[in-house]
Amino acid sequence: MSRRAITLRVNGEEVTALVEPRLNLADFLRQEAELTGTHVGCEHGVCGACTVKVDGRAVRGCLMLAVQCEGAEIETVEGLAASAQGSELCEAFVEQNALQCGFCTPGMLITAAELLDDNPAPTREEVRDHLSGNYCRCTGYQAIVDAVMDVAAKREMS
C-alpha cells in the first residue's frame, strides 16, 4: 500500500511524515517520532501501556491508525512529564513507589492525568475505576492509587 503524508502535532510540535496506512499510532510515535515513552504490550487494547491523549482524550495508541491522526494534537508521556501537572504526578509516583519496572507507567500517568482533568477530587473507588483498563504486573496497584490520591489532595489544598 502506498505511503500517505500526514501532519500532526506531537507534544506541541508539528510533525510531518510519510506512513503506511496500516501503521498504528503507538508504533508511529515510537518508530517515526522516536518517542519511546509510549509502550506497546498487548496490541489489542487490553493492557493500556500504549495510552496517549489525542485531542485531549486518552485513547489506545495501538487501536488507532497514524493516518487517522491527520491534524490531531497528540500528547505522549514525554509531553505530559514536561508539564507542571504531569511532573506533579511523576513525583507522586516516585514518592509512593508506584512503579517498579515502569512498563505500565506511561499509560497510568496519561490515564490518571485525564481523570484529574475531569474530576479533580476523585474518590479512591473512582480512581480505581478509571485505571481499571491499565494493567500493572509489579506494584499491586495500591501505590498507584495512593499516588493519584496524593496529587488530588495536594491540588485541593493549593
Next chain:
Amino acid sequence: MILAGGQSVIPALNMRLNEPAVLVDINKVPGLGVIEEKGGVLRIGALCRHEQVRKSVDVSAHAPLLTKALAHVAHPAIRNRGTFGGSLCNADAAAELPACVLALGATLNVESAEGSRAIAAEDFFFGFFETALEEGEVLASIDLPVLGATGRHFFDEAARRRGDYALAGLAAAARVEGGRMIAPRFAFISCGDRPLLAGALGELVATRYPDAPAEDEIAEALARDLEPPEDAVTSSAARMRIATVLAARAIREFQQNGGRA
C-alpha cells in the same frame, strides 16, 4: 470493511484475525455524531462515542438504561473511541449495547447507495456476530422511545473485573400504567449467540403484576427463553443462575418504582 471507533476492528487486524482488502474510515463523515430528542424520540448518531453517550444529559434523562450500561462497557480510553453504532454492528452477544437497544425497542436507521431503510432491533441481531446489514449498508442512527413518566429502566450485570465482558447481564424496560405493567422487555447479555429477548419471562411478569413471580417460576420461564453458552471458566448453569437473580432484581425494582408513581 467499515472502520468506526476501531476498538473491535483494529484488535482483530493486530491479531491477524481479519484481513480486509479495504478499510473505509467513516470517522469524518459529518452528521453521524449527534444526539437529539424530538417529539418523544431520542436519536443517537452511529458515530457517537461511548463516553459522549454516557455523559449526555439527554440520554440520562430519556434513556437512563444506556447511561448505566455504558459504565460497564470497557474502560475510559476505549469508550473515548468506540462508537454506539460500531458496537451494534459488531453484534457481540456479550456486549451491553445490543441488549439495551433490544430492551428499548429501538429502530436502526440504515443508509446505502440505494436508499434508506429502518430495521427494528428485534430483526437486527441474527446470530454470532451477525446482523441484518447487507453489503454496502451503513448504520447511520438509532431511534429510541423516550422513557416518559410511566417508563421503567433497569440495567445490571455480573463480570469478573471492572470493564470485562459480562458473564451474564440484563437490560430491561417496561411501562407501568393504570396499575398494569405494559410491554416489559427483558434482554439478556451472554445468554445465547446474540442478545436475547426473554418472551416467556416478559409474559409471566406482565400477567402477574402487581405481584411478582417466585424465583423458581422466573427460572422456569428463562429456561425456555435463554441458551447460555458454556466456556472453560463459566458453565451454562452459572450464567442461568446469574440471569435469574438479575431478573428477580429488575422485577422488584419495577414494582417498587411502579408503586411510587
